[in-house]
Amino acid sequence: MRIPILRIGRILLASIQVEMSDADALRFQSDVVQKISEIEALGIAIDITSLEVVDSYMARVINDTATMARLLGAEVVVCGIQPYVAMTLVEMGRDLIGANCVFDLEQALQRLRERIAARGDADLDTGS
Amino acid sequence: MDDVLDRLALLTFDTYVETRERIIAQQSLSLVELSSPVVRLWDQVLLLPLVGIIDTVRARQFTERLLAAISKYEAQVAIIDITGVPVFDTGVAKHIMKAVDAAQLLGSRIVLTGLSPEGAQTLTKLNINFSNVINRASLRAGVAEALKLVGRRIVATGVQT
Amino acid sequence: MSTASHGRLDTQLCIAESMDVVRARADARQLASMIGFSPADQTRLATAVSELSRNILQYAGKGHCEMRDISTNDTLGIQILFEDNGPGIPDISLAIQDGYSTGGGLGAGLPGTKRLMDKFSIESRPGLTRVNIAMVRRRA
Numbered sequence: 001m002r003i004p005i006l007r008i009g010r011i012l013l014a015s016i017q018v019e020m021s022d023a024d025a026l027r028f029q030s031d032v033v034q035k036i037s038e039i040e041a042l043g044i045a046i047d048i049t050s051l052e053v054v055d056s057y058m059a060r061v062i063n064d065t066a067t068m069a070r071l072l073g074a075e076v077v078v079c080g081i082q083p084y085v086a087m088t089l090v091e092m093g094r095d096l097i098g099a100n101c102v103f104d105l106e107q108a109l110q111r112l113r114e115r116i117a118a119r120g121d122a123d124l125d126t127g128s
Numbered sequence: 129m130d131d132v133l134d135r136l137a138l139l140t141f142d143t144y145v146e147t148r149e150r151i152i153a154q155q156s157l158s159l160v161e162l163s164s165p166v167v168r169l170w171d172q173v174l175l176l177p178l179v180g181i182i183d184t185v186r187a188r189q190f191t192e193r194l195l196a197a198i199s200k201y202e203a204q205v206a207i208i209d210i211t212g213v214p215v216f217d218t219g220v221a222k223h224i225m226k227a228v229d230a231a232q233l234l235g236s237r238i239v240l241t242g243l244s245p246e247g248a249q250t251l252t253k254l255n256i257n258f259s260n261v262i263n264r265a266s267l268r269a270g271v272a273e274a275l276k277l278v279g280r281r282i283v284a285t286g287v288q289t
Numbered sequence: 290m291s292t293a294s295h296g297r298l299d300t301q302l303c304i305a306e307s308m309d310v311v312r313a314r315a316d317a318r319q320l321a322s323m324i325g326f327s328p329a330d331q332t333r334l335a336t337a338v339s340e341l342s343r344n345i346l347q348y349a350g351k352g353h354c355e356m357r358d359i360s361t362n363d364t365l366g367i368q369i370l371f372e373d374n375g376p377g378i379p380d381i382s383l384a385i386q387d388g389y390s391t392g393g394g395l396g397a398g399l400p401g402t403k404r405l406m407d408k409f410s411i412e413s414r415p416g417l418t419r420v421n422i423a424m425v426r427r428r429a
Contacts, residue, residue, distance in 0.1 A: 021307040033245035037265060053314055053332065055339040056398035067257045071248040073264040084332035091333070092401030120276025121269035 003028050005035050010042045011112055012074075013105070016062075017050040025061045032065055036072045042122060043112035044069050047105055049080030054089060059097055066099040075115040076100065079108035164190045166197040172204040173274045179212030187223035194227055198236045205274040206231055209267050211242030221256045228261055237262065237277060241270035299358050304342045304373075305351040313342045313354055317369065320356050325365050326426065333405045334367065334424055340398035341371045341420055349375025349418065359423065368408075368423040378413040385411065 001024070006013040012035055020028065036044065046062060048054065054062075066076040078099045081089075089097065102108050116122050164186065167175040174197050178190065194206060208227070213220060228238045239262045243251075251257065264270040275281060300316050303309065317338040321331045338354070345352035352373025359366035378384050385399045403409040408423035 019307065019311045029249060030245075033248050037245045040266060040269065053335045053339050055336050055343065056401060057340075057343050064252050067252045068248040071243055071251060071257060071263050072245065073266075073269060084329050087329060088332055088336045088405065091405055092336070092398075093404055120273035120281075121264060124269060124272055 002031070005031055007035075007039065007041075008109070010039060011109065011116075012036065012039075012041050012044040013047065014044065014065075015047040015050070020058070020061060029061075029065050029068060033068050033072060036069055036074050040124075041069075041072075041074045042116045042119070043075040043077070045105065045108035045112060046076065046078045046099070047080045047108070048078065048085075049082070049104070051080075051085060052082060054081075054085050054097075056092070059089065063098050073121075075112050075119075077102055077108045077111050079104055164193065166193055168197075168201055169207065169271065170275065170278065170280065172202060172278050173271075174198065174201065174203045174206040175209065175271075176206060177209045177212060181215065182213060182220045182223055184223070187220075187227070190223075191227040191230055195230055195234060198231060198234045203236055205237050205239060205277045207239045207241060207267070207270050207274050209242045209270065210240065211267065213242075216243070216247045216250060218254050218256065221251060221254070221258075225256075225258065228258065232260065239264060239270045239274050239277075241265070241267045297358055298355055300356040301353065302356075303351070303353045304345045304371075307346070310339060310342045310346065314339050317356060317367075320358065321367055321424070324358055324360055324367055325428075326367070326424070330424060330426065334369075337402045337405050337422055338369060340402045341369075341422070344398065344420075345371060345373045345375070348378075349373035352418075359425075362428075364425050364427055366423060366425045368421065371418075371420040371422075373418050374416055375418060377415045377418050378411075381411055381413055 001018055003014055003016060003018075003020075003024075006015075012032070014028070014032060016028075018024075032044065035041065046065060048062065051058065062078060066078065069076045076099045078097055078101045080103075081097070081101055100111065102111050164176060164178055167177070169175040174194075176190070176194060176197075180186075182190070194208075197203065198206060208224065210216065210224070224240075228240075231238055238260075240258055241264045243263065243265065262270075262273055264273055272282065299320055302313050302316060304313060314335045318331045318335045321334050326334070342354060345354075350373075352371065352375070354372070355370045357368045357370075359368045385403060399411070402422070406422040407425045408421070410421045412419050
């Protein structure tokens, strides 16, 4: 299943709701970088509210996606980490989610807007 | 007589070849310099477009040129644009990281522009992320960011000539 | 921990494709819930199961897991065995050390999984890999 990527102005929103196979993950990441490039996105929120389990594989997919987005100049925020998921991640002890994490989508958009406002390229006209 | 003429021909030929080789070498050097010029974009902002295949030699020259320019112009920001670099792999990335690290030792910030979507994926899979660098996809965004770092902004004057 | 399993065999599951990882997680969670484990513990277990079944998929191609209720009068307990006939993990003592990972892959999740579980044992040689995990809680 292809994960839809929504657009709000120059901010993207991707909600990971399903189990991702290797192929799905690669396609998701490819879609994300293409979209960011296409609209010169300034930020992306990766929402994982639906994930009840995040193991090291999923954590890596999320981290890699965040890194790719950052390399293309987008601010990245991860939102919706479930309490028990947060607990498990911490207990597993790895620096599992490197990106900026916030509670929910509303906070994600706010955080992104703040970070974008602080940038020098926030008000460039992209004509898209 | 033939012998003399032969030797004269040989000498002419040798000289010709030597000269030609020298010109080629000089032009190669110029080409190298041309393909990584240092542009002084604004008072303390440098722009270095990288074009072509980056090998160790070119990388070293690039770094030297970058540092010399930062020093000369007391640049606070250097924009490195890699739109023209066709292959971006671990080797190239490491070269650029070295240049970045050195520049930062001189107190300069680096803005990296021109990475393609595919490049972003490749680098990430190779576990390379330029974490101490400001990344922007387009040169335009990079310029805006660099200017902001030195307290400048491009604004419309409302007048078109 | 002995590799002999005690307790009733509750679930046996073949792991051969992506959906099986999901199924294994769901089964583990359901069994843990039936036994009486808290939601937090269910998540810990589901995460460990996810990690280990993915390992099987990735490095052996296929394998299976067996889940057992090992509760006693005083404790809640669940034990899960993961087994495959793949090439094995070359250096186990290294693989369960923190920070060890070959390209973010082989065994990368093992140290983390070990930390989540109360019991964790692994034996591996070319042709056979067995990972045994167990979670035990004192009854309230």
